[in-house]
Amino acid sequence: MIRRDSAIAAGQVLLAVACGYSGVAVVSLLSSRLLGREPSFDGRETAFFLSLGLATLLLASLSSEPFRRALALSWPAERRVAVRFALALLGIFAIEAAVLFSGLLGSLDDFRAMSGSERSLLGLANAVVLAPVAEEGLFRGLLFTRLRRHYAALTTLVVVTLAFGLLHAENGLLHVVSVLPAGAFLGLAREFSGGIGLPILLHACMNLAVVIVGLAL
Known part of the structure; x- marks a missing residue:
């Protein structure tokens, strides 16, 4: 039963990601046919996140669980949980800033190239709205919830984190x-x-910080 449920979870992620890339292909085709040019990088990202998000919503609606439970649509009941993670995030920002300017993970030019697409309004919307909603809905929502029913927190955390990382491997x-x-x-x-x-x-806060630092450099 656990293996079957895990296979379903993996299949859902693959299907949602495939829908994301299919959305990019459709938008690219329509743009080429109707406008005579390829969509911008930000335009392709918008198509990807919208398609990924819609696929995630559809998969959640087809789940045997209630829609809100399948996606874990809730806010922490205790305010102190949110406060602690907010403080932890500030600490992470400080560490990342130190690592960035130390050059341990690449030059500042590498970072500028990574954040350059987010200098437009559409890129900002992708980074701060569409990406957080779509990616969290799929990975920490649909996938995490299904796996957590059968696996320990650490196992679930590792699997979901690796899956999340693989989504960004092309970058x-x-x-x-x-x-x-x-x-x-x-x-x-x-x-x-x-x-x-x-x-x-x-x-959203993490991505916004990347955008702000990218603009400041």
Whole structure:
């Protein structure tokens, strides 16, 4: 039973991601046919996140569980949980700033290239709204909730974090290295808060910080 449920969870993630890339392909085709040009990088990202999010919503609606429970749509009952994670996030920002300017994970030019697409309004919307909602809904919502019914918190956290990292593998090693700790942190927020409300907010803050630093450099 556990193996079957795990296979279903993996299949749901693969299907949602496939829908995301299919959305990009459709938008690229329509843009080429109707406008005579390829959509921008930010436009492709918007298509991906919208398609990924819609697929996640559809999969949750088809679940045997109530919709809100399948996606863990809730906010932490205790305010102190949110406060503690907010303070922890500030500490993480301080550490990441030190690592960034030390050059341990690459030059500042590498970071500028990684955050350059978020300099437009559409890129900002992708980073602060669409990506947090779509990714948290799929990974810390649908996948985490299903796996957590059968596995310990640590096992679930590792699997979900690795899956989250693999989604960003196409962006290069620097991005993956930066995403894995963030994914683990968001997974802890999901575990201790009991829902994806807090992870979505933290994810949005993380991405916003990247945008702000990218603009400042």
